[in-house]
Amino acid sequence: MFSNTEIGIDLGTANVLVYTKNKGIILNEPSVVAMNTDTNQVVAVGMDAKNMIGKTPGNIVAVRPLRDGVIADFDITSQLLKQVMKKAGKAMGLSLRKPDVVVCTPSGATSVERRAIHDAVKGCGAKNVHLIEEPVAAAIGADLPVEEPVANVVVDIGGGTTEVAIISYGGVVNSNTVRVGGDLFDDNIIQYVRKKYNLLIGERTAEEIKIEIGHALVEHPELKKDIRGRDLVTGLPKTVTLSSKEIQQAMRESLLHILEAIRATLENSPAELSGDIVDRGVVLTGGGALLNGIQEWLSKEIIVPVHIAPNPLESVAIGTGRSLKFINQLQKVSR
């Protein structure tokens, strides 16, 4: 009855999620903060702030303090965490007094930043704070038997980074991180449309294009989508029709980077674990696991089975929240 509430926070570069054992995911919002630059105050966080991106008056800016897998602005990240803890507290009512918190930080976070995140969460009223590595959390959240001496291979394709890790016996045996993820796909699309059509589109439009007609490098029936942006020559709004084939080409290089990282990790795996990998395959988590055709493409390229986690966007948060019981066994967890 007096047991402590445990919550897990996935502080992702694209989305921040909070998970509790009893209630599941209690918060899931974009990692965006809107600030008033005159007063330096937070105007909105999460979805409200994301809706302001690219549409705000001069003195309000919507920023993503975590970008490309690293913490670009630490103060604003702390503010985001504070608001997240507040919202989570509201969702939990009184039961969120002095929770034990496990936070999954972006892989690019330095030890100083990790320490600072630890302190920021502690400052929000947490009793104990633990930090966990993203791939380990992703594996736990995807229901893989991480504490057993078998090879669990996780490929987490997030907004900022893709992490490939082989986890066995509660620890990371081998891993690779590349700064390629959903954000870069969006950027590839923006650059392509700009070059080919002289058309300027925003991040949100690029993301919509990716989700609707983006494909991994597989054959597929061609899809089309009309998009609007600003003509760079006339300055006026213009509509063009994009094909899924050209979007696929725009994202090609980035996809190949991800493939290389997976290959490199598998090639360096200990011989004893290779058999497991061939049998058990690879599990995809993160938003990138939802890209059309990614499962088909990767399984063809790496010739081992590829599975998609049950809720790829939630795996890390779920794993983070469930990890407390493993935490003492896990080797690479810093306190």
Ligand SMILES: Nc1ncnc2c1ncn2[C@@H]1O[C@H](COP(=O)(O)OP(=O)(O)OP(=O)(O)O)[C@@H](O)[C@H]1O
């Ligand atoms: N259906 C979809 N198809 C393709 N991409 C998608 C889809 N749904 C979401 N995404 C992309 O997934 C990314 C967000 O994934 P996720 O929430 O796992 O990232 P994150 O954990 O915040 O980032 P990181 O792990 O790098 O810190 C975004 O780039 C988003 O556009």
Ligand SMILES: [Mg+2]
């Ligand atoms: Mg993530």
